[in-house]
Structures are given as C-alpha cells and as structure tokens.
Amino acid sequence: MTSTPRQRFLDYVRHVPGARPVVSPFLPNADVIAACLRTLGLPATEDTIENEVHLAEALDYEPMFMVDCMGQIMRWQKDPAHSDERWDGWFIDTPKGPWRCRTSHALGAWGDDSGFAVQTEADHEMLALVCAQVSQHEAEIRQYYRDWRQRAGENGVIVIGHPHITSLAYQIGQQNLVYHYSDYLDAYRRSEEALYEASLYVFNIAMQEGIDFMSESTYALEMVSPRFIDAEDIPYLARLADWTHAHDGLFWYHNCGMTRWMFVTGRMSRIHADVIETVAPPPEGDNDLAESRRALDPATCSKGNLSLRTLRDGTVDQVVAETRALVHAAQGYAHILSTADAVLPNTPPENLIAFVRTAREESAKL
Numbered sequence: 001m002t003s004t005p006r007q008r009f010l011d012y013v014r015h016v017p018g019a020r021p022v023v024s025p026f027l028p029n030a031d032v033i034a035a036c037l038r039t040l041g042l043p044a045t046e047d048t049i050e051n052e053v054h055l056a057e058a059l060d061y062e063p064m065f066m067v068d069c070m071g072q073i074m075r076w077q078k079d080p081a082h083s084d085e086r087w088d089g090w091f092i093d094t095p096k097g098p099w100r101c102r103t104s105h106a107l108g109a110w111g112d113d114s115g116f117a118v119q120t121e122a123d124h125e126m127l128a129l130v131c132a133q134v135s136q137h138e139a140e141i142r143q144y145y146r147d148w149r150q151r152a153g154e155n156g157v158i159v160i161g162h163p164h165i166t167s168l169a170y171q172i173g174q175q176n177l178v179y180h181y182s183d184y185l186d187a188y189r190r191s192e193e194a195l196y197e198a199s200l201y202v203f204n205i206a207m208q209e210g211i212d213f214m215s216e217s218t219y220a221l222e223m224v225s226p227r228f229i230d231a232e233d234i235p236y237l238a239r240l241a242d243w244t245h246a247h248d249g250l251f252w253y254h255n256c257g258m259t260r261w262m263f264v265t266g267r268m269s270r271i272h273a274d275v276i277e278t279v280a281p282p283p284e285g286d287n288d289l290a291e292s293r294r295a296l297d298p299a300t301c302s303k304g305n306l307s308l309r310t311l312r313d314g315t316v317d318q319v320v321a322e323t324r325a326l327v328h329a330a331q332g333y334a335h336i337l338s339t340a341d342a343v344l345p346n347t348p349p350e351n352l353i354a355f356v357r358t359a360r361e362e363s364a365k366l
Contacts, residue, residue, distance in 0.1 A: 004154035005062040010212065013250060013274055013301045015334060021363040023061040023356055026278065026304065027342035028052065035349040053155040059356045063156030067148050067211065070161060070169050072141050073134050073198045076101070090117075094129040101171075113173030118180070124187035127171060131198035141202060145209035159252050160206050162217035163199040165192050165240075166232040174223065181228065196236060200243060207244075213252040213275065214244040220257025220285070229262070234270055241272040250274040256304075256341040258285055263292035269300065278304030280340040289329040296333075303336035305329075306355060311339060312347040316354045323358040331366055 003011070011019040028036075033051045034044035040058055044051050049065065056063045075092060079100065082089025086105055091098040101117035103109045118127060134141075152158055164170050167177060168191050181188050203214045218224075218233040241251040253273040255262070257280065262268045268276055279287045279302050289305045296302055305326050310318055327337060337359040343352065 005056060005156050006152075006154045006212070009062045009064070009157045010250075012334065012336070015299075022336045023359045023363070024064050024303070024336055024338050025061070025343055025352065025356065026064070026339045027066060028055075028352065029343050029345045029347065031345060032343055032347045032349060032352060036352055039349040039353065049151050056156065059353065060360055061356050063152075064159055065148070065152050065156055066159045066161050066215075067145065067206075068161045069163050069199065069202055069206075069215075072137065072144065072202050073131060073163065073195070074169055074171065075130075075137065092130050094126060094133070096126070096129060099123075099126040099130060113175055116171055116173040116176065118168055118172040118176065118191075121180075121184045121187050123171075124180075124184065124191045127168065127191045128194035131194035134198045134201050138205065141205050142209060145206045145211055149210040157212040158210075159213040159215050160203065160211050162215055162254060163195055163202070164217060165195045165199060165236050166218055166228075168192070169195055177224075192232065192236065196239065199240070203240075203244065203249075204247070207247060207249050213250045214240065215252040215254060216240050217254040220255050220259050221261060222258045226261070229267070234267055237271040237273070241274075245272070252277070254278065256280050256284060260286045260288070260292060263287065263295045266295065268292075268295070269297035273300055275301045275303055275336070277302070277336075277338065278340045281305055281307055284308060284340045289326060289335075293330055293333045293335060298333065301334040301336060302330070304338045304340050305335075306337075306339045308340050308344050308347075311351050311355060312344045314351065316350050319351045319354045320358045323355050324362050327359060327362040327366065337363060 008019065009022050012022045030048045033055050036055050037044040037051060042054060042058060052063050076090040079089035079091045082100065082102065087102040088105065089100065089102045091100045099117060101115060103115040104112045109115055117123060148158055172180060216237055237253060244251040251273050252275040253271055254277050256278045279289055279292050281287055284307060293302055306322060310322050
C-alpha cells in the first residue's frame with residue numbers, strides 16, 4: 001500500500017526507520033500556489049486546499065495545513081452599535097456583561113494599541129471569564145475540526161493554530177504586555193492560566209477529531225526579554241508539550257524570529273517538542289542552521305530555514321543554491337525542508353517550484 005503524504009510526514013517526525021525526508025513549504029500563499037499550478041500547465045480552482053494538494057502531487061511534497069485555535073476561545077462578534085466610519089466595534093458576552101474592544105479602520109488590529117481588548121487590570125478578569133465559557137461552544141469547535149480533517153483527508157498533516165498563552169491570545173498590545181507584566185503580574189498570570197486551561201479543552205477536541213499536531217507560538221528576542229522567555233514561555237511550552245504527549249499526541253512549536261539564543265543554550269530542547277520551526281536565518285531571524293540544529297535534542301525534528309526574502313526577491317539560481325546549502329547544513333539530523341515562515345505574497349512561482357524540486361532532489365542524494 002502506497003504511503004500517503006500525511007503518513008510520510010508523521011513517520012518522519014516519529015523517526016520511523018526508512019522514512020524519507022519531508023519537504024513542506026510553510027503555508028504557501030494561495031495566489032502563489034495558483035500561479036505555480038499555471039506555470040506547470042495545470043488548472044487552478046477556487047478551492048485553495050484542492051489547489052495545494054494538486055501542487056504537492058505535481059512537485060512531490062508533503063503539505064501541512066494550519067487551523068484556528070485562538071478564535072475558538074476568543075469568539076469576537078461585530079458590534080454595529082459601537083462601530084462608525086473610523087472604528088469597528090466588537091464584543092463577547094460574559095456573565096458580567098459584554099467585553100468590548102474596537103479596531104481602527106486606518107491602522108488595523110495591530111496598528112494601534114488602543115484596539116486591543118486588555119487595557120486595564122480589570123480586563124484580565126474579563127479574559128478569564130471568556131476562557132471559562134469555552135465549553136459552551138463544544139459542538140461548533142468539534143464540527144470545525146472535523147470538517148478540516150475531512151477536507152484535508154490523507155493529503156497532508158493538520159497543525160492546530162496557536163493559542164498564544166503568554167501573549168494573552170493577542171488580546172494585549174505589545175507595549176501593554178510589558179507594562180501589565182510589570183505592574184499586574186498576578187492578574188497577568190491568572191490570564192495565562194485561564195488561557196492554558198481553555199487551550200487544553202480545545203486541544204482535546206481537536207485531537208479527537210484527527211488534528212495531527214497540537215501547537216503553540218511565542219515571541220522571540222526581538223519582542224520580549226530572556227527573563228520573560230524563561231519565566232513564562234518555556235514553562236507553558238513544556239506543559240503543553242507534556243500534556244500532548246500524555247494524550248498520545250505530537251507537539252509543534254513555531255517561532256519565526258531571533259531564536260538562536262534559545263537553541264544554543266538548550267532552551268529549545270527543554271520544550272520537549274516533536275517539531276520546532278522555523279530556525280529563521282538573517283534577515284528574518286539570527287540562526288545558522290547547522291549550529292542551531294547541532295544544539296537541539298536529536299529527538300526533536302526541526303523545520304524551516306529558507307529565507308523568505310531569497311524566495312521572493314532572489315533569482316532561481318539563488319534559491320537553488322540556498323536550498324542546497326540548507327539540505328547539507330541539516331545532514332544527519334531530522335529536519336523538514338521548509339521556509340523561514342509563511343511564503344510571502346508575490347513570491348515568483350518559478351522560485352517556489354525551484355525550492356521544492358531542489359530540496360527533494362538534493363535530499364534524495366544524501
């Protein structure tokens with residue numbers, strides 16, 4: 001019986017003897033996928049999953065699909081009564097009344113710290129109330145993951161999106177994160193713990209419905225301090241990974257920033273993850289793949305490293321050269337040949353095709 005892309009991916013992560021290396025670009029842009037299909041003389045449809053499955057078949061790679069987690073907990077609804085030409089109003093009902101936030105039309109959700117829901121110490125209680133009512137949505141959560149598994153089938157693995165526990169599910173702005181952690185530490189940690197418990201509830205349903213990897217992501221050193229990583233990120237990541245393993249699952253950690261320090265000091269290994277991505281090189285990160293891979297527990301599968309800038313802005317020859325270097329840098333270790341984060345819009349189809357073909361051909365030689 002021929003192995004499926006999903007099974008090949010899982011076998012490689014689990015170190016099954018004879019499993020071939022996995023090639024899996026991280027979340028290729030839908031328009032880039034369609035352009036690749038047309039470049040190969042293949043039809044592109046309106047179904048983005050179907051398109052990637054067809055491209056993966058044509059190029060012989062193993063797709064991964066990422067599904068929502070945070071939105072299954074933070075179920076914001078549009079609030080027309082609190083919206084106008086400048087702002088979109090949002091709310092979530094709680095036992096203490098609606099919790100509200102608003103986002104700027106001009107600046108977007110990340111352009112203005114005033115648009116985040118957690119602004120005051122009292123907002124931490126509202127966040128915890130929202131987390132406590134996640135079980136009210138079991139039927140919708142279960143159907144969401146079931147539908148995804150049915151859509152993807154055996155054509156690729158599915159990774160649950162990140163709850164972002166230590167950044168409070170992105171309900172707090174980056175500046176306020178620092179202020180609240182300093183001034184309202186007890187409240188901050190109550191929010192983290194509420195999110196952790198809600199995440200486990202969602203993880204459990206996702207695993208029952210066939211989602212392959214539980215996952216988390218945190219900020220890197222360009223965003224937070226080493227002290228924060230040690231005190232908050234590493235403990236929660238290890239707890240999530242250990243819970244996942246206790247339930248016979250696989251755990252995936254995503255960090256696409258300045259992470260070299262976490263690798264070379266052994267902190268990445270302390271997470272107990274099955275997959276760690278993206279081992280980003282300059283300019284996206286600060287990793288040398290060979291160095292970071294050597295420092296990582298051999299039981300952990302690393303993933304990524306091809307520069308998105310090269311992939312989008314470089315020539316085909318540059319993509320081929322960097323891909324060959326990537327393959328050789330990871331030689332002897334479990335490493336999924338992939339990109340330093342989600343493939344950027346406007347990436348030339350010729351470059352993505354060159355990356356996948358070179359990664360497959362070069363890894364086969366080794």
